[in-house]
Amino acid sequence: METYTLIGPFSQLVSMKNTPLKGAIKDDDLLSIQNAGIVIQNHRIKAIDDFSKLKQSFTTSDTKQIILDKNYVCVPGFIDAHTHICFAGSRAQDYAMRNSGKSYLEIAEAGGGIWDTVTKTREATKDELRKGIIKRASLHAKRGITTIEVKSGYGLSIEEELKMLYAIKEANTETVSDLVATCLAGHMLPKDFDGNHKAYLEYISDSLFPILKAEQLSNRIDAFIEKGAFTPQDIYPYFEKAKAIGFDITVHADQFSTGGSEVAVKMDAISADHLEASTEEEIKILANSNVIAIALPGASIGLGCDFTPARKILDNNGALAIASDWNPGSAPMGDLLTQACILGTFQKLSNAEVLAGITHRAASALHLDDRGILEVGMLADFNLFETADWNEILYQQGQLRPAQVWKNGQKIHQQGS
Numbered sequence: 001m002e003t004y005t006l007i008g009p010f011s012q013l014v015s016m017k018n019t020p021l022k023g024a025i026k027d028d029d030l031l032s033i034q035n036a037g038i039v040i041q042n043h044r045i046k047a048i049d050d051f052s053k054l055k056q057s058f059t060t061s062d063t064k065q066i067i068l069d070k071n072y073v074c075v076p077g078f079i080d081a082h083t084h085i086c087f088a089g090s091r092a093q094d095y096a097m098r099n100s101g102k103s104y105l106e107i108a109e110a111g112g113g114i115w116d117t118v119t120k121t122r123e124a125t126k127d128e129l130r131k132g133i134i135k136r137a138s139l140h141a142k143r144g145i146t147t148i149e150v151k152s153g154y155g156l157s158i159e160e161e162l163k164m165l166y167a168i169k170e171a172n173t174e175t176v177s178d179l180v181a182t183c184l185a186g187h188m189l190p191k192d193f194d195g196n197h198k199a200y201l202e203y204i205s206d207s208l209f210p211i212l213k214a215e216q217l218s219n220r221i222d223a224f225i226e227k228g229a230f231t232p233q234d235i236y237p238y239f240e241k242a243k244a245i246g247f248d249i250t251v252h253a254d255q256f257s258t259g260g261s262e263v264a265v266k267m268d269a270i271s272a273d274h275l276e277a278s279t280e281e282e283i284k285i286l287a288n289s290n291v292i293a294i295a296l297p298g299a300s301i302g303l304g305c306d307f308t309p310a311r312k313i314l315d316n317n318g319a320l321a322i323a324s325d326w327n328p329g330s331a332p333m334g335d336l337l338t339q340a341c342i343l344g345t346f347q348k349l350s351n352a353e354v355l356a357g358i359t360h361r362a363a364s365a366l367h368l369d370d371r372g373i374l375e376v377g378m379l380a381d382f383n384l385f386e387t388a389d390w391n392e393i394l395y396q397q398g399q400l401r402p403a404q405v406w407k408n409g410q411k412i413h414q415q416g417s
Contacts, residue, residue, distance in 0.1 A: 004063045005409065008037025009051035010074040011388040015374040016360045022287075023317040025352040032390065038074065039063075040380045040409040048374060071388040075355065076374050077146030077381030077407060079362035080336050082273050082294055082323035084151050084184075085136040086129055086164050086171075089120030091329045098303070104228075114154070114188055117328050121154035121164070129167035130174075136326065136334065137175040142413050144383040144402040145336055146177050149323070149366055151222060153184030156193075158207050161185045165217040176412040180366050182250065183212055186223030186230060186238060197230055201238040209245055220270075224252040225260035232263045239267045248367060254278040255299070265289040271365045273323070275308045276300060283309060287318035292365040294321045295357070297343035298331030310347040321365040322357035338398030351394045380409035 013036035019025060037051035039058055047054060055065070094112040107113055121129070133150065140148055150168050155161035165181055172179040185204045193200050212218050221242040223235050229252075239249050248270045253260025255274035261282040264272035272286060273294040286293050295308035313320050322343060326334030333339065336358060344354040363372030371379045384404040385393050393400055405413040 003041070004046060004058050005040040005066065006037055006054055006058050006063055007040070007066045008054065008068060009035045010037070010068070010384070011035070011071040012390050013038070013048065013074040013374065014355070014390050015048065016076055016356060017373055017375045019352070019356050019360050019373070021292075021361060021364055022319045024314045025350060025356055027350050027352045027391075030352045030355075036074070038374070038380065038382070043380060043408040043410075045374060045376055045378050045380050047376060068384075070386055072384040072403065073387050073390045073393065074374070075383050075385070075390060075393070076359040076372055077383055077405070078144045078336060078358045079147040079366065079368075079372055080140065080145050080324050080326070080358070081149050081271070081321050081362040081365040082151075082296060082325055083149055083334070084153065084325070084327035085140075085148070085334070086133050086150055086152065086168055087117055087121050087154050087328050088124035088128060088132065089117055089328060091116060091332070094329055095302070095332070114329065115191055118154050118156055118190065122160050126163050126167045126170075129164060130171045133167060133171035133179070134174055137171065137177050137179065140334070140336070141175070141177045141405060141407070142401070143335065143337060144405050146381040146405065146407045147180065147363070147366070147368065147371060148177050149180045149182055151182045151184040152218075153187035153222070156185065156187060156190035158204070158211075161204075161208060162211065162217070165212070169217055176407055180220070180368075181218040182220040182222050183208070183218045184222040184224070184252075186221075186235065188224060188229045197234045198237075201230070201234060205238055205241045209242060209247070212247075213245060219246075219248055220250055221247045222250045222252060225263055226252065226255055227257055232259050235263055236267070239263070239269075243267065254282055258282055261286055261291075264291050270367060271321070273325075274299065275313075276306050278309055280312070283312050283316050283318065287313065287316035292319040292321055292361065294323050294365055295343055296323055296325035296331065297339040298325045298333050298335075301339065301342065302330045302332060307343055307346050310343060310349055314349070314353060319361055319364070320353070320357055321362040322354065323362065323365075335398055337393075341394050341397040344394065345397075351391055354394055355390075380406060382406050
């Protein structure tokens with residue numbers, strides 16, 4: 001016997017349906033349904049229409065009706081397509097030193113930087129890492145984020161990367177949001193590795209990649225192309241091996257210097273993330289490809305550096321997603337909605353472009369075609385904000401939190417409860 005859940009009426013339902021993957025979007029282009037309702041069946045959306053019509057169509061005893069008596073706006077569940085929430089320790093001292101004028105090199109020489117987090121993460125047990133992921137993912141869920149990408153990359157050995165990825169996999173069975181694991185073993189050359197960059201990447205690709213596939217720990221390979229990390233020449237063979245095995249490729253690109261975005265395009269990567277240093281040349285290369293640009297405003301805020309040139313990427317018909325980069329070093333805030341709103345202010349993005357960047361376009365950056373849009377057949381992942389105008393969500397720059405968060409057709413959070 002079929003059972004349904006009918007929810008409504010919403011003052012507005014912003015579906016993101018028919019929103020293009022690439023290019024600029026005007027606010028007037030968004031499809032907004034007034035006095036709408038949603039019918040859920042088996043974790044997915046069965047119907048979206050005028051609420052009164054849905055009440056007439058779904059009248060059987062097998063339909064559970066949830067009648068809303070306040071003004072609510074319904075939008076897709078948010079998707080954070082780039083995080084590092086599997087870690088141990090704190091880099092508060094890095095933050096203080098950076099704000100007092102110390103350079104990245106000076107901070108690293110004083111015992112800070114990525115290696116500090118690697119050391120603390122290696123010292124942590126898998127269970128401690130799992131609990132940390134669950135805690136951060138739970139906070140994300142309360143903020144309306146129903147899908148979260150999570151990277152390894154603070155292990156930098158076969159054993160330690162596996163510990164991180166098993167922690168992510170196990171946490172995914174205990175979190176209400178979906179976790180999408182990415183292997184970032186190519187984060188930096190570990191200080192304790194007896195060999196050069198090429199030898200380290202060969203060690204990882206030969207030994208770790210087959211285990212990732214066999215244990216279904218991740219289908220995504222990432223690497224940091226940057227001075228002090230890996231060069232394009234280092235990374236090409238690594239990515240080629242990953243692609244041959246069937247992994248999706250994503251790239252930490254153009255954060256402080258250029259070169260990474262070109263690798264992303266040549267390797268047909270699913271995304272190029274950061275891009276704060278991208279020039280007109282890189283922007284055009286990306287826009288003429290299928291690579292999705294992911295802006296990480298949290299890193300710009302944390303480091304006090306320029307934002308990703310999001311406006312130029314969109315105006316050149318590029319695809320732009322927005323993610324938090326939540327990590328203990330450069331982006332400790334982890335508040336996706338606030339960061340996206342700030343990026344929109346500084347880059348003059350329309351509200352529609354910001355919302356697309358954390359829903360529909362973010363889903364595409366993770367190769368997920370069953371979420372990010374509210375339409376029949378999609379997962380019933382959505383947020384309800386207590387307002388009559390969806391623009392208020394972005395206008396309040398993260399201070400208006402979801403009153404309700406729904407994941408797979410189940411209410412996973414209600415404000416005040």
